[in-house]
Amino acid sequence: MCDDLREALPAELRDQPDDQIPQLWAAWSEARSGYDAAHLIRTFQLDRALAHRLVGLAHERQS
Numbered sequence: 886m887c888d889d890l891r892e893a894l895p896a897e898l899r900d901q902p903d904d905q906i907p908q909l910w911a912a913w914s915e916a917r918s919g920y921d922a923a924h925l926i927r928t929f930q931l932d933r934a935l936a937h938r939l940v941g942l943a944h945e946r947q948s
């Protein structure tokens with residue numbers, strides 16, 4: 886299962902440890918759904934830079 890979630894992530898995020906992949910995938914999913922970095926930080930306790938990167942990548946994919 887972890888490999889399937891990993892493959893759904895942007896390539897630059899796939900090298901994360903296995904135990905972080907489900908949470909990172911959920912955050913990525915919410916970023917693609919339009920949630921902002923502040924939401925990702927609050928909900929998933931993500932690092933600020935990572936949360937902003939997820940949102941940025943989501944916006945790039947929508948363009």
